Amino acid sequence: MITYTGRRLGYGVLVLALVTSFTFLTLRMIPGDVVRVQLADAPGVTEEQVAERAAELGLDKPVPTQFIEFMAGALRLDFGTSFADGRPVVEHIAERLPATLELGLLALLLGLLLGVPLGVAAALRQNSLTDQLLRVLAVVGMSVPNFWLALLLITYLAQWFGWTPPLVYASPGENLGQNLTHMALPAFALAVSSMAGIARMLRSSMLEVLGSNFVRTVRARGASEWNILFKHAGRNSLIPVFSLLGLQVGGILGGTVILESIFSIPGMGSLIFDSVQSRDYPVVLGCVVVYGAIFILVNLLVDVLYAAVDPRIRY
Numbered sequence: 001m002i003t004y005t006g007r008r009l010g011y012g013v014l015v016l017a018l019v020t021s022f023t024f025l026t027l028r029m030i031p032g033d034v035v036r037v038q039l040a041d042a043p044g045v046t047e048e049q050v051a052e053r054a055a056e057l058g059l060d061k062p063v064p065t066q067f068i069e070f071m072a073g074a075l076r077l078d079f080g081t082s083f084a085d086g087r088p089v090v091e092h093i094a095e096r097l098p099a100t101l102e103l104g105l106l107a108l109l110l111g112l113l114l115g116v117p118l119g120v121a122a123a124l125r126q127n128s129l130t131d132q133l134l135r136v137l138a139v140v141g142m143s144v145p146n147f148w149l150a151l152l153l154i155t156y157l158a159q160w161f162g163w164t165p166p167l168v169y170a171s172p173g174e175n176l177g178q179n180l181t182h183m184a185l186p187a188f189a190l191a192v193s194s195m196a197g198i199a200r201m202l203r204s205s206m207l208e209v210l211g212s213n214f215v216r217t218v219r220a221r222g223a224s225e226w227n228i229l230f231k232h233a234g235r236n237s238l239i240p241v242f243s244l245l246g247l248q249v250g251g252i253l254g255g256t257v258i259l260e261s262i263f264s265i266p267g268m269g270s271l272i273f274d275s276v277q278s279r280d281y282p283v284v285l286g287c288v289v290v291y292g293a294i295f296i297l298v299n300l301l302v303d304v305l306y307a308a309v310d311p312r313i314r315y
Contacts, residue, residue, distance in 0.1 A: 005304060012296035016289065020074065023288045024067055027281050034083060034279040035059060057083055070285060079286030084278055089286040092271060097290065100260070100267035102172070102179075104252045106187035111194030111248065116241075118195070119202025120229075126207060134199065141196030147258040150189040154262075157185075169265055186259040193255075194248045201244050205237040239306065246302035250295050 035054045054060045058069070058080075073080060079089035122134040158164050165185050170178040209215060210233050218232055219225075256269030264270075268287050275283040 005300070008300050008303065012300060016292045016296060017071075019292050020071070020285065020289055021067070023285060024070065024281075025063075027279075027284060028063055030279065034281065070282075074285075074289055079289065080282035082275075082283050083280045084275075084283075089282045092283055093268065093286055093290055096266060096268045096271045098171070099169070099265055100253075100256050100269060103183055103187055103190070103256055103260070103265065103267060104249070106183055107190035107252050107255075108194060108245070108248065110187055110191035111198055112245075114191065115195040115198030116202060118199040120206065120234075122199065122203040123206035123210065124229075131203075135203075138196040138200045141192045142200075144192065146189045146193060146255045147262060149192060150186060150259055150262055153185050153189065165263060167264065182263065182265070186263045186265065189259060190252050190255045193251060197244055197248060198241055201240050202237060205240045206233055209233045209236045242302050242305060246299035249298045253291050253295060 033050075035050050035057065051060070058066060061069075070080065077090065079093075081088055082092060118134050118138070122131045125131045154164065166178050166182045168178075169182055172179045210228075215228060215233060218228055223232075253269075256267060257272050258269070259265070260267045260269035261273045268290065272284060272287045274280075275287070
């Protein structure tokens with residue numbers, strides 16, 4: 001297990017380095033000069049002022065030199081300073097990360113709480129009307145973009161019930177009720193896709209387990225259906241769901257970029273959105289590294305938990 005974990009960590013670091021390199025080069029290919037964008041509102045800007053500002057930001061150096069300096073700093077968790085306000089990128093991330101983690105955890109929890117019962121219900125009523133309706137619901141849930149669903153929820157909840165989410169974000173420590181009210185709609189919009197994927201995966205997995213020989217043997221020995229469902233079939237059906245959860249984290253993190261901007265949540269998603277628009281390269285790269293590290297660590301944790309769910313699995 002230790003060897004496997006170390007090898008997966010090594011692969012994860014390599015993937016993170018490749019993703020960071022690709023993002024770095026992509027940002028440099030965006031049309032427009034970041035210095036001229038920053039100085040666009042200043043009257044009478046001269047070429048000397050542009051060159052001076054570029055030197056202050058380190059943009060006068062060749063791109064390979066900038067890349068090497070950034071990667072060397074990232075190894076020390078130093079992503080440089082923001083082009084917009086000169087503050088360290090780490091400070092921006094530390095301020096915004098808690099809101100994003102809260103939103104992601106709420107979405108993942110909602111996906112599990114809604115997807116597991118739907119998947120079990122569909123498996124127990126195979127080919128029935130309930131099963132067909134749940135399967136259609138799962139397909140729709142996986143197809144609907146989360147930002148479009150969020151806009152629909154805001155619009156129709158306001159029209160039909162006169163309710164809109166709070167406009168001002170409050171952290172859980174400041175006002176827990178307002179915080180949860182603010183997070184409810186974006187968390188649900190993010191959770192719909194996860195719920196649909198979990199329900200479909202659990203249905204297929206449970207049908208396969210319920211039709212296996214060991215379940216027939218347990219049933220022949222007189223075990224109750226509830227015992228078979230929760231003690232034997234349920235545990236063996238969760239292994240593919242664990243694998244899916246690791247992949248769902250990537251979709252949830254990606255969905256926060258638009259949803260946090262829609263709902264005015266001061267998280268890393270809205271930070272990335274604003275930084276891309278203002279071409280604040282260090283902030284974007286720092287957020288990409290943190291998002292990539294979270295995704296890699298969560299998938300590694302899921303793989304390690306396989307052995308706890310099913311002792312037959314050994315690495």
